[in-house]
Amino acid sequence: MYPRYMKIKDELDKQIEQGELHVGYKFPSEPEMANKFGVSRETFRAAIKKLEEEGKLRVQHGVGTFVIRQLEQIPSNLARLQSTSEMLKIAGHQEGDQQQSVHNAACTEEWAQFLNIQQGDPVVILERVRTANEEPVMSSFYILPRAIVGNKFEETAFGGSLFKFLEQELNIFVKRSHTELMVPLQTDPRVQSLMLHPNTTVLLMKQTHYDENNFPIFYANDYFRNDVFHFWMERFR
Numbered sequence: 001m002y003p004r005y006m007k008i009k010d011e012l013d014k015q016i017e018q019g020e021l022h023v024g025y026k027f028p029s030e031p032e033m034a035n036k037f038g039v040s041r042e043t044f045r046a047a048i049k050k051l052e053e054e055g056k057l058r059v060q061h062g063v064g065t066f067v068i069r070q071l072e073q074i075p076s077n078l079a080r081l082q083s084t085s086e087m088l089k090i091a092g093h094q095e096g097d098q099q100q101s102v103h104n105a106a107c108t109e110e111w112a113q114f115l116n117i118q119q120g121d122p123v124v125i126l127e128r129v130r131t132a133n134e135e136p137v138m139s140s141f142y143i144l145p146r147a148i149v150g151n152k153f154e155e156t157a158f159g160g161s162l163f164k165f166l167e168q169e170l171n172i173f174v175k176r177s178h179t180e181l182m183v184p185l186q187t188d189p190r191v192q193s194l195m196l197h198p199n200t201t202v203l204l205m206k207q208t209h210y211d212e213n214n215f216p217i218f219y220a221n222d223y224f225r226n227d228v229f230h231f232w233m234e235r236f237r
Contacts, residue, residue, distance in 0.1 A: 022067065027064065030045065076229060088130075088137075099128065101126075102126050115216045126158075132228065136193060136194055142218050144218040148217060175211060177207045179205050179206070181205060184223065191223060197227070208220075
């Protein structure tokens with residue numbers, strides 16, 4: 001039997017989608033809403049909690065419950081290597097960089113294993129927080145061997161797709177990647193920077209990107225908000 005609280009959740013969801021409950025709308029008190037639907041306060045609260053988990057409502061204790069602006073989900077096939085710029089563009093989002101920094105460092109033992117270079121070799125670190133419609137949705141940490149990119153990031157303004165930047169500025173074409181999927185700890189600072197809504201979950205992809213000759217070009221830690229990005233793949237038996 002379909003739970004009563006889910007029926008209420010579906011009805012409120014429909015009203016939000018149709019604009020009857022607009023962004024910024026403040027719900028009447030919990031007792032009023034429970035009485036309107038003819039259910040207990042606990043049942044109505046369960047429906048609200050579900051919508052809050054999906055990032056559609058913001059509950060401020062002692063203040064009220066509000067409808068908030070939502071981002072459309074972005075589906076992406078894991079078997080296809082796409083830049084974040086491509087994924088956001090296909091979904092109709094206006095992409096941007098909220099934060100970005102470039103600095104030099106010495107390669108760690110971990111990075112050296114993925115990049116096929118020596119520990120201590122010079123690398124360029126690129127850190128970014130990507131936005132969709134001015135809301136942070138992704139955080140990235142890229143490591144590129146300085147032997148490959150030289151001073152290009154210091155000489156040329158960088159923005160948008162890293163794939164395109166490498167193609168246009170260095171004639172490097174990323175063709176494939178090896179990707180490990182992980183659930184990062186909530187204590188990770190990059191996870192915390194993306195947790196805008198209660199119960200937001202984050203997926204971490206650790207990726208080594210290769211050119212057409214299977215030479216490692218850069219290593220990346222990409223953090224994706226799961227309420228915005230949905231990844232899938234086809235599997236066979």
